[in-house]
Amino acid sequence: MAASPSTARAINDRLALRLLQQEGPLTAGQLKQLTGLSRPTVADLVERLTAAGLIAVAGEAGEQRRGPNAKLYGIVADRAHLAALDVRTEGVTVVVSDLVGDVLAEAALPITGDAGTGPAVEQAVALVERTVKEAGADRPHTVGIGAPGLIDPASGELRDSTGLPEWHRRLVAALQERFPQARVSVENETNLAALAEQRDGAARDRDTFVLLWLGHGTGAAVILDGVLRRGASGGTGEIGFLPVPGTSGLPSATDCAGGFHSLVGATAIARLAEEYGVAAEPGTEPPAAGAVRTAVTTAGPASPEARFLDDLADRIAVGVASVVALLDPGHVVLGGEIGQAGGEALAARVRDRLAAMSPLPADVRPSALGGGAVLRGALLTARDQAQDELFGVPGHAARAGADGRPLHPRPRPADPLRGGPHRAADA
Template identity: 75%
Template structure:
């Protein structure tokens, strides 16, 4: 059934806006070529988008051709302001950006583990407000939040998870109540995977597994171009995966004894100590600093032992999903780089008959914040670009 004229206009407008978002400023002629639409249709949509305050003339093109110069159109970046939060166990980082995703202000704040729920929420919310003010954003249109823990697939809310600070869940509810903005919350590992898909190591893959290696471990699953969350939002809780080499087995409320016991930050630090590796990089998380030092100094024994540990978890995932590609992300994956990824891939080839490429993540710990900003940006576009 053919689309109605209003639906066709909305589809064409959104297509043009997506091209302007991805390619930058374009002329009407370039939009005609890229969209395949007729010249009158492009002229109409340009007029509509200008009237809606979404695009404006940002320059001229055609200095090397005869006739009048062609107007160049671009999205009005300050049509909406966005914010992204990376909420960790003991810290929060905020970035405020425009509709094009350009960072306008950024700030971080440590939150002590002894801080009560209400003071912690107030500190995080105040940080967001200060950062928005610094960016000149009088009003935030959309806010993306990346946090550890499970997201309820039915409600989209952060679930109360054992072992995580209560202020995480309260912060989401507080921001939803106090801000005239759309607040979107997603698991941090899922957001990091989205960022690596859009901006990093998995840009050419529709199916891959992203393995987060930081304070804890987690996985995100991209299958056929779609992020898969599972029936309860828990797909990728690889820290609970029973693996050989631990002193016990995990329980429903504690991942000790699971893959976390081999690949979490504390386990990596203990492994490095046994190999006599030390690092003095206070700007890095401890495990990432040690892995970076091992790569720089050529500590092959430590890297082989770590690669063996990681390959146990990756082999289990590959046996079930056969993703063809695994990205080692987070601060540790980024620190290990191609050296660690190659060792994991080689070890994996000996464990599994399934061909699996292993890549190092490109974004490191910044992937969560980048993914949260992508979520905020898409939420704004869904509303503003709806036609």
């Protein structure tokens, strides 16, 4: 069924804006070529988007031709400022960008466990305020937050979790109160890392994959057919609680000790490194990630560093094999600081062990974004939400999952942003 004229215009406007975001400034002729729309339709949408303040003339095309050069149109980047937060148990990092994703300001603040809930929340909110002002804005249009813990699929709020600071749960409400006109959302850190790897990292060519987060904590994110899966209670990917061989016991409902986390959490990896005499360069990065990086750069045949990596790969492969047996994702990304530090050397070892353990084929790749993936995912989510609102396109709900919360999957290969066939709308 043909779209109504207003819906067709909205779809075409969004298509043009996405192309301008992906490719940078374009001429009307280039927009016509990339969208397949007629010249009058492109002229109308350029006029409409210019009048709305979403695009503006950004220069002229460099090609020499008879008459004046064609105008280049680009997104008005400062139409909105976006804030992204990576919230950890020990502090918070903030990045503020413009509408096209260029970072304008960033800052980090350690928050100690004895700060108290109220002061900790105030410190975090004040950090966001200062960073937004440093970026040249009065307030953020959209705020995306990545945090450890489970997200309630019904309310979209961070659930109360044992072992996590109370100020995490208070932060969202405090930011919404301080910036009442901003749209504030929170997502599990591992899910955001997976979205970032899918958009800009190691899984750009995949619609189905699992990200195994190896950092201070242990987690997994599952993306199937381009859709992030959260589960009935928001707990998809709580792989740290997975009962596995090689631990001293079984996990409980409130403690993942005895689960997969006991084998591959940062503390366990640091302890394993000590057993092999592998040490990180002091002060460069978290000890576990530093030890893995040292082993990768210094390992020789049958060396302690090589044996350490082999032992670590054995441990990781136990959890990966379980995920592959249940989901058959075909692709696993080793994420987090440790996954990035291990690089291809660690991924190859896990890949070899997985091939021997599982009848199901699965590629294993190292993260391309590492610990920065959470912040990148939060920024991408904030940008998507801002653009959905500013670009005003109906049908965004079609990209929501069964729980009704918006999703931000990577465009399919047929999406024009990936260079394939387009889907412009006919009125």
